[in-house]
């Protein structure tokens with residue numbers, strides 16, 4: 001919708017014929033974006049060749065679990081000069097790869113044609129043109145600026161960054177913390193607990209990101225603290241809502257069934273736990289969330305464990321010392 005508002009002819013690919021027909025006929029997407037009216041410049045299609053051929057910018061926003069498959073389908077049609085942007089927040093499970101790595105592999109692209117778009121940006125608000133700010137990161141200043149030009153509007157402000165690792169790690173890990181925030185709110189814990197989760201969650205994001213080679217300043221920016229705040233506090237967040245439902249005593253399977261939309265933080269909790277071990281960093285909130293999600297630990301016991309951890313120094317632990 002943002003690209004169409006900026007005057008681009010947008011081809012929107014979906015595997016779902018009924019959804020494509022609804023978008024083209026009624027300019028609506030009732031399952032995913034209730035009440036939104038989509039701009040006329042969007043032409044939906046189930047034909048990947050038609051969607052990708054000749055496009056100067058291709059935006060991938062499939063759930064992380066589907067990214068490799070969708071990129072494989074798009075690869076034969078990608079224009080030699082196109083830049084590729086993604087807005088997906090997660091890692092590939094099993095390989096623990098970041099999304100730009102998956103795209104580089106499937107599209108045979110060098111990093112200077114790849115951009116990640118991230119930041120506090122719930123679709124429900126963007127489509128209503130409510131003021132939103134995001135960051136586009138690429139190893140190439142030129143590619144980041146091309147993406148900035150394409151997306152920036154008077155309601156959608158786009159900053160550039162060169163720290164692809166930091167932006168991707170922050171966007172993925174904040175979903176784990178949002179699950180925790182939903183659990184905390186659902187259990188009736190207060191504002192102090194949520195502020196603690198956000199702050200110590202940011203410490204975990206920074207610790208893992210720094211170990212993976214990120215710029216620490218990224219975590220104070222839109223993709224870091226910005227997205228962490230919105231996902232832990234917004235009624236739109238699926239991760240927050242999933243956490244709140246778990247606190248009501250629903251099983252993980254029931255929560256995911258009721259949601260009917262991707263809750264990236266669930267898979268990311270397993271992946272981040274593996275990455276923490278691989279990089280030798282401590283991620284105690286992630287560990288406790290893993291125990292709650294996959295090992296049937298009661299959320300109150302998880303909180304007891306977190307509160308009873310050995311005494312530490314705030315800034316030394318954050319720095320990973």
Ligand SMILES: NC(=O)C1=CN([C@@H]2O[C@H](COP(=O)(O)OP(=O)(O)OC[C@H]3O[C@@H](n4cnc5c(N)ncnc54)[C@H](O)[C@@H]3O)[C@@H](O)[C@H]2O)C=CC1
Pocket residue numbers: 014015016032061062063064065066069070087088089090121122123124260261262264
């Ligand atoms: N919804 C939001 O406000 C934001 C979402 N994101 C990220 O965007 C990504 C996608 O999220 P949403 O669109 O919100 O999820 P969603 O669950 O609302 O929609 C996912 C879409 O992908 C399609 N899909 C799923 N598996 C597929 C496959 N194998 N092949 C083709 N299509 C497939 C579904 O049919 C559906 O249309 C996630 O990584 C999320 O973290 C990022 C920023 C904001």
Ligand SMILES: O=C(CO)COP(=O)(O)O
Pocket residue numbers: 089119120121122175178227230231236237238239240262263264
């Ligand atoms: O990343 C998001 C907003 O910036 C979307 O978060 P949820 O997937 O929790 O809805």
